[in-house]
Amino acid sequence: MNSTYGIVAVALVALLTLGIGAIGLRFSRTTSDFYVASRSVSPLWNSSAIGGEYLSAASFLGVAGLVLAYGADMLWYPIGWTTGYLMLLVFVAAPLRRSGAYTIPDFAQVRLQSMRVRQVASVLVVAVGWLYLMPQFQGAGLTLRTVTGAPTWVGTVLVGAIVVINVVSGGMRSITFVQAFQYWLKLTALLIPVFFLVHSWTDDGRPSPVAPDDWFTPFGGTDGPGLYLTYSVMVATFLGTMGLPHVVVRFYTNPDGRAARRTTLIVLALLGTFYLLPTVYGVLGRIYASDLVTSGRSDTVVLELPSRMLGGTTGEILAALLTAGAFAAFLSTSSGITMSIAGVIGQGLTRIERGTRLPLSTITALRIAAAGGILVPLIMALSAERIAVANSVTFAFALAASTFCPLLVLGIWWRGLTAAGAIAGMLAGGLCAGLAPVLTLAWRPDGWLGVLLGQPAAWSVPIGFGLMVGVSLLTRSSVPGNVSRTMVRLHTPEHIAVDRRD
Amino acid sequence: MRSLIRSQLRAALTVALTLLLSVGALPLTFMAFDTVTEFDVLGIPAPWLILGVLVYPGLFGLGWVYIRQVERAERDFAELVQPDRADDG
Numbered sequence: 001m002n003s004t005y006g007i008v009a010v011a012l013v014a015l016l017t018l019g020i021g022a023i024g025l026r027f028s029r030t031t032s033d034f035y036v037a038s039r040s041v042s043p044l045w046n047s048s049a050i051g052g053e054y055l056s057a058a059s060f061l062g063v064a065g066l067v068l069a070y071g072a073d074m075l076w077y078p079i080g081w082t083t084g085y086l087m088l089l090v091f092v093a094a095p096l097r098r099s100g101a102y103t104i105p106d107f108a109q110v111r112l113q114s115m116r117v118r119q120v121a122s123v124l125v126v127a128v129g130w131l132y133l134m135p136q137f138q139g140a141g142l143t144l145r146t147v148t149g150a151p152t153w154v155g156t157v158l159v160g161a162i163v164v165i166n167v168v169s170g171g172m173r174s175i176t177f178v179q180a181f182q183y184w185l186k187l188t189a190l191l192i193p194v195f196f197l198v199h200s201w202t203d204d205g206r207p208s209p210v211a212p213d214d215w216f217t218p219f220g221g222t223d224g225p226g227l228y229l230t231y232s233v234m235v236a237t238f239l240g241t242m243g244l245p246h247v248v249v250r251f252y253t254n255p256d257g258r259a260a261r262r263t264t265l266i267v268l269a270l271l272g273t274f275y276l277l278p279t280v281y282g283v284l285g286r287i288y289a290s291d292l293v294t295s296g297r298s299d300t301v302v303l304e305l306p307s308r309m310l311g312g313t314t315g316e317i318l319a320a321l322l323t324a325g326a327f328a329a330f331l332s333t334s335s336g337i338t339m340s341i342a343g344v345i346g347q348g349l350t351r352i353e354r355g356t357r358l359p360l361s362t363i364t365a366l367r368i369a370a371a372g373g374i375l376v377p378l379i380m381a382l383s384a385e386r387i388a389v390a391n392s393v394t395f396a397f398a399l400a401a402s403t404f405c406p407l408l409v410l411g412i413w414w415r416g417l418t419a420a421g422a423i424a425g426m427l428a429g430g431l432c433a434g435l436a437p438v439l440t441l442a443w444r445p446d447g448w449l450g451v452l453l454g455q456p457a458a459w460s461v462p463i464g465f466g467l468m469v470g471v472s473l474l475t476r477s478s479v480p481g482n483v484s485r486t487m488v489r490l491h492t493p494e495h496i497a498v499d500r501r502d
Numbered sequence: 503m504r505s506l507i508r509s510q511l512r513a514a515l516t517v518a519l520t521l522l523l524s525v526g527a528l529p530l531t532f533m534a535f536d537t538v539t540e541f542d543v544l545g546i547p548a549p550w551l552i553l554g555v556l557v558y559p560g561l562f563g564l565g566w567v568y569i570r571q572v573e574r575a576e577r578d579f580a581e582l583v584q585p586d587r588a589d590d591g
Contacts, residue, residue, distance in 0.1 A: 272558030
């Protein structure tokens, strides 16, 4: 593939991202600006931003790659990522906005009045964020290698650097603009080539994909673990979305709970529209690029199709457009997660600073945290063995679903939740869902054990919920005294005058 | 207050249950009934059409119905608490 167009595309996205970020910088002056855009973003802007932030490398490249390799069963991933927002809408959106919390640790503290819970939640935010960042960085390396032939680490380091510059310089305000722009860029980048590709496929006499039977039908091999895997993916994605740190922080930028709900509904529409497209790439890939499966590069199918099916300048330009979209995906998701990791680490730093009297302002702390927080996943991405992008993102979802989902759902709807219960549930759910990917990567067990560790959500989420409820019931006497008032605050529409003090 | 929370929770659980019985039941349906998986619409196998396209408007519709429901509950609650300014919900 001629690499000039691709390099131009990557450079343009990088410059635009930094450029819009710089414009936003002029608006962000206060700490509140820096964290959450002063809560003044309209539902359409906000939902575009959520869409932009949420559609990661896994959505842009990963889904098509999985469909190419494994067929019908893989359609569950995008469905799960969309349904996750529906679950977030019905269980979490408005009350979370009304809680007034910036982050999940904030929410935990407001609801349970416990520093210990806050600390556990903070550690988990960082863990989920790192698990989510790693595949983004790896995907960036893969994309740049496919397009330009550069070594894999170049793309990884490039994305890491741009994200740090962007977060450190502009904060959330500029990120909202950048993210909203990137949703539309990603949609366009995936949509326009589809017309050309489908046209070329029609000219070809509409050949059918050639594949074994189990590619076409769900659970082709009925005796395998297919059913367990599908349900486990469903549990992880349906319930994990509400616990992703970069998703939750976005709800604070809505003016009120009502707007938070509307934003979520628009997000459902935006995601549903976007997810129609990767399937087309996957199916066309099966027809024109099935060799990518055997060479283990199915994640690149989206980028490879234009040059294979169209060739010439058209193919190269479309490939460049897709590269731009892919880079938008890496940049937006990584910026969002880095921002929320930085928020949590930054809050921790300022707290330590109060003890040691280091001259450290909140914003400086946030900047240091952003730069520091990105190093670990960068190193993980450079050293760990590559697994399919969409699969490894699911580990982050499983971890969020096993820890933050119980915390949020029980915290919002059940008066009986106690600090001890929350900690027990998060630790147990976190250990189960956190160790599973480590064991899978390090030791690659076979058979059912491998299956259970590869998709832990179906058993780790019940453990998290069960312990949280069980231990809360055992420590019933320590239910926070202000629970009734907190509940009123979470559930009452903002325009009704009620006592909202902590 | 408790009744508002209860009605909101009921709306949320209704959506969750609907999901479980519709989307959640799809894998079992595909597994149990070969006729569904072999059914073609305009050359596209039914599972691909359902999973790749039809699910998404369904999810949006569920979300839309839910929002109407909970906003009505909030309006009723506002009328109950502050009858004089219930019109601004």
